[in-house]
Amino acid sequence: MSKKMERREFLLASTMAAAGLLIYTPKKALSSDGPGPAQTAKDPANMSLLEKKHVPVIEIPERVTKGVAFPVTVTVGEVIHPMVPEHHIEYIELMVNGKEAGKVLLQPVVNAPKVTFFITLEDSATLQVRELCNLHGLWENTKKVSLS
Numbered sequence: 001m002s003k004k005m006e007r008r009e010f011l012l013a014s015t016m017a018a019a020g021l022l023i024y025t026p027k028k029a030l031s032s033d034g035p036g037p038a039q040t041a042k043d044p045a046n047m048s049l050l051e052k053k054h055v056p057v058i059e060i061p062e063r064v065t066k067g068v069a070f071p072v073t074v075t076v077g078e079v080i081h082p083m084v085p086e087h088h089i090e091y092i093e094l095m096v097n098g099k100e101a102g103k104v105l106l107q108p109v110v111n112a113p114k115v116t117f118f119i120t121l122e123d124s125a126t127l128q129v130r131e132l133c134n135l136h137g138l139w140e141n142t143k144k145v146s147l148s
C-alpha cells in the first residue's frame with residue numbers, strides 16, 4: 001500500500017472517530033478464527049454487572065418427561081442485555097450433550113435477547129447455551145436436565 005493511501009485511510013479513520021462514527025469492536029468478536037473461548041461467571045453467586053448482562057439464563061420446566069417436547073427458554077442475561085445497533089446479541093445457540101441443537105440469529109432493535117427452543121430428550125442430558133455479543137464476545141452457561 002502506498003504512503004499516500006495509508007495517510008488517506010488514517011485521516012478518514014481519525015475523522016470518523018472524532019465524529020463518533022467508528023464503533024469499537026474487539027478483535028475476538030470479529031476474528032476470522034471465530035469469537036474465541038466462551039466466557040462465563042467466575043463466581044455465579046457473586047457476578048459482576050458485565051457477567052449479569054451476558055451469562056445466559058436457562059429456564060426449563062420443573063418436570064421433564066422422556067420423549068415429550070419441553071421448552072428451554074434462554075434470556076441474556078440476568079440483567080437484560082441491550083439490543084441497539086452499536087451493542088447487541090448476534091445469536092443464541094443451544095447444544096445438547098455437546099451437539100448442536102439450534103441457533104437463533106437476532107437483529108438489534110426488533111428482537112429481544114430471549115429465545116425459546118423446544119427439545120425432546122430420551123435420557124438425562126447437559127444443555128449448553130452460548131450467546132455472542134458484538135462488543136463483549138462469546139458467553140456460555142450450562143444446565144443439567146434430569147428426566148422424571
Ligand SMILES: [Fe+2]
Nearest residue numbers: 133134135136
Ligand atoms: Fe455486551
